[in-house]
Amino acid sequence: MSAHASKRALFAALAANAGIAVAKFAGAAYTGSSAMASEGIHSLVDTGNQLLLLFGMKDSSRPADASHPFGYGLRLYFWGFVVAMAVFALGSGVAIYEGAEKVAHPQPIENAWVNCAILIFAMLLEGSSLLVAMREVREECRRRGTALFETIRTHRDPTIFAVVYEETAALAGLVAALVGVILAVVLDKPALDGWTSIVIGLILAATSLSLARQCYVLMTGTAADPTIEERLREILARVKCIEHVNEVRTMHFGPSEVLVLVSADFANDTLAGTVETIVSDVEDGIREEFPEVRRVYIEAQSSTRHVEALEDIGEDVDALEREEDEEAA
Incomplete structure (x- = not known):
């Protein structure tokens, strides 16, 4: 996914959340609703999160240098993790605290229709974002040929899945707030407004933990889309000089930066010049189909020596072979 598309989603979310935060805080001040105040905090945190992700995009786009030879792309995952912690500590924590205070000291909501109007307006903006x-x-x-939820779960760009998570949680929180305000007024039980705030806090906590887990996986080094490896093996299988593909490993160094490492057993009589030509053709072919692949390294190594090398560094060769067989099946 292009950086332009990611920025478009972020700016849409930033504009929506900034406007909603102002409206919610104004509504909370006017009506005294705890749920509305929690929702205002939620939108304010989301606004700050979008700013953090925009900074992360800029920070991670720095070109590679001597100290970071593969670039700074992984930093975007760090900022995504920071966003997840901000949602948890600020959004969830403050909402639950605010709700507990309102449950302990309930106060009637004044002019509840104002809250309802603001919440419906917020739903429209959050929905558009x-x-x-x-x-x-x-x-x-x-592009990937995968289902919607599978794509979100395995997406490598935190600027996209963070917005999806946050906006989905925001809509859920808005629905909870609207229901809570209506019930608190209709049933004349102001404490329900506080319980609604606690529910909003729990929604934010669940969202932040899911977001943190996904960013953690990406921060610690994750493989690229299996489609890339499958396609690369197909290309290598058509090369007559390659007797066996020992191993293909991929790793994301950012949403659109993939490193590919290949160990291949070339026929013993293959000339060095032929190997160079094959390597160049394979690199060009895989990059043309998958622009996110920035670097491809192909190592000429016998299958026997490859196994020995893996054993020397303590890797379970049998486990790797089983994984390859499962992926092939």
Whole structure:
């Protein structure tokens, strides 16, 4: 997914959340609703998160240098993790605290219709922001040929899945807040407004933990889309000089930066010049089909020596072979 698409989703979310935060805080001050105040905090945190992700995009786009030979792409995952912690500590923590205070000291909501109007307005803005992000996800679905939820779960760009997670949680929180305000007024039980705030806090906690887990996996080094490895093996299988592909490993160094390492057993009578030509052709072919592949390293190594090398560094060769057989099946 292009950086332009990611920025478009972020700016849409930033504009929506900034406007909603102002409206929610104004509504909370006017009506005294705890749920509305929690929702205002939620939107304010989301606004700050979008700014953090925009900074992360800029930070991670720095070119490679001597100290970071593969670039700074992994930093975007760090900032995504920071966003997840911000949602948890600020959004969830403050919402639950605010709700507990309101449950302990309930106060009637004044002019509840104002809250309802603001919440419905917020739903429209949050929904439009979510649609922008989901449009990018659907494009990725078509490109990868995977289902919607699978694409979101395995997406490598935190600027996209963070917006999807946040906006989905925001809509859920808005629905909870609207229901809570209505019930608190209709049933004349102001404490329900506080319980609603606690529910919103729990929604944010669940969202932040899911987001943190996904960023953690990406921060610690994750393989690229299996489609890349499958396609690369298909290309290598057509090369007559390659007797066996020992191993293919991939790793993301950012949403659109993939490193590919290949160990291949070439026929013993293959000339060095032929190997160089094959390597160049394979690199060009895989990059043309998958632009996110920035670097391809192909090592000429006998199958026997490859196994010995893996054993020397303590890797379970049998386990790797089983994984390859399962992927092939």
